[in-house]
Amino acid sequence: MAVYTEVTDEALRAFLAGYPLGELLAFRGIAEGVENSNYALKTTKGDFVLTLYERRVDPAELPWFLGLMRHLVARGISAPQPVAGHDGEALRELAGRPAAICTFLPGVWPRRIRPEHCGPLGDALAALHVAGEGFGARRPNGLGPGAWAPLLDACRADGEGVQPGLIAELDRALAGIIAQWPAAGALPEGQIHADLFPDNVFFLEEGGAPHVSGLIDFYFACTDLLAYDVAVCLNAWCFEPDRSFNVTKARALLRAYSARRPLSGAERAALPVLCRGAAIRFLLTRLYDWVNTPKDAMVTRKDPLEYLHKLRFFMLASGPEALGG
Structure with missing residues (x-):
């Protein structure tokens, strides 16, 4: 994960109005990784991850990725679940980039692998x-x-x-x-x-x-x-x-x-x-x-x-x- 595209507070609040996720409480960029721009979101409905897709991700392939994630979650895999907006769509646009919000998963990744x-x-x-x-x-x-x-x-x-x-x-x-x-x-x-x-x-x-x-x-x-x-x-x-x-x-x-x-x-x-x-x-x-x-x-x-x-x-x-x- 990474941050290439900055998102203003005003733009994010307007974006979230399209989702049934309540009011924005906090957001921050996630600097790890090298591919997309990612933000951790906290709203009155819980914790989520916002992703803006760029670099090697082909926008035409995003429905495939999101569809696979939904498929895996439906079959018991603990993976991020894409969140649909009021219009039923999960894939939208923010700051000139394709964007989606997914559910936040609990846990931490291991810094020291045993x-x-x-x-x-x-x-x-x-x-x-x-x-x-x-x-x-x-x-x-x-x-x-x-x-x-x-x-x-x-x-x-x-x-x-x-x-x-x-x-x-x-x-x-x-x-x-x-x-x-x-x-x-x-x-x-x-x-x-x-x-x-x-x-x-x-x-x-x-x-x-x-x-x-x-x-x-x-x-x-x-x-x-x-x-x-x-x-x-x-x-x-x-x-x-x-x-x-x-x-x-x-x-x-x-x-x-x-x-x-x-x-x-x-x-x-x-x-x-x-x-x-x-x-x-x-x-x-x-x-x-x-x-x-x-x-x-x-x-x-x-x-x-x-x-x-x-x-x-x-x-x-x-x-x-x-x-x-």
């Missing part, structure tokens, strides 16, 4: 995949393998300033990943989150044991390989601050996921290359943002080199056993 978080995460991810089976509309992954070479090309001019030799290393890695990527139809597909980082998963604790209380930020969701979503989580949740891979966390994630939705042998065998693909995808989008984010944007840029170290680890992983599978 193995105890990874089991509930795996179960929640599998539950999302199972719940998504009934959502028939498809959305191609706009940041899938076909997007990686153009992203790398867009970073060539300034990428060497981040680290000498980076572009050449990514060229070699990308060629190998694309050559080994699963063929169409080889693995199960469905609706995936595609961005389930720790700051997109809320937890509450009962008796010292964390459980997932909410999944947020579905604006990279798409129709793609279900096991690729698992690979994204192995990247995002299973490395320590010293950059070492924690196989105990990975094993907890994979076991809990498979208890609800068993991974096939082909999916397990593909995990190393899927993890490489997830690593280079986030490396490239972070690198692009690193060299292109406006200096005055209220946004936290994320270090692309974090994912270079992850990519190097996965490039050396010869089989799923190295990943806890």
Whole structure:
């Protein structure tokens, strides 16, 4: 989440008049993330999140995202529920941007990931995949393998300033990943989150044991390989601050996921290359943002080199056993 577009108090109050949400009590920008402008709202009817969509989000695709969120909530997934206005529509416009309000979810995301978080995460991810089976509309992954070479090309001019030799290393890695990527139809597909980082998963604790209380930020969701979503989580949740891979966390994630939705042998065998693909995808989008984010944007840029170290680890992983599978 982030703030690119400022919203005045007067404009927000006029916007809220279109919703059955009572009077505005407070609002503040949310600076985390790199994609859309987000505000936390407090009204006399409760807490909500206002999102103004910009940058990589195609306005024509917003009904798909909002529809998926409604579908998942209806099937028991704790996700933001889009709020309809008096006219029955959830998608509107504010400050020249498409905008929507969603319900606020309780809980906090884990700043320090423990193995105890990874089991509930795996179960929640599998539950999302199972719940998504009934959502028939498809959305191609706009940041899938076909997007990686153009992203790398867009970073060539300034990428060497981040680290000498980076572009050449990514060229070699990308060629190998694309050559080994699963063929169409080889693995199960469905609706995936595609961005389930720790700051997109809320937890509450009962008796010292964390459980997932909410999944947020579905604006990279798409129709793609279900096991690729698992690979994204192995990247995002299973490395320590010293950059070492924690196989105990990975094993907890994979076991809990498979208890609800068993991974096939082909999916397990593909995990190393899927993890490489997830690593280079986030490396490239972070690198692009690193060299292109406006200096005055209220946004936290994320270090692309974090994912270079992850990519190097996965490039050396010869089989799923190295990943806890």
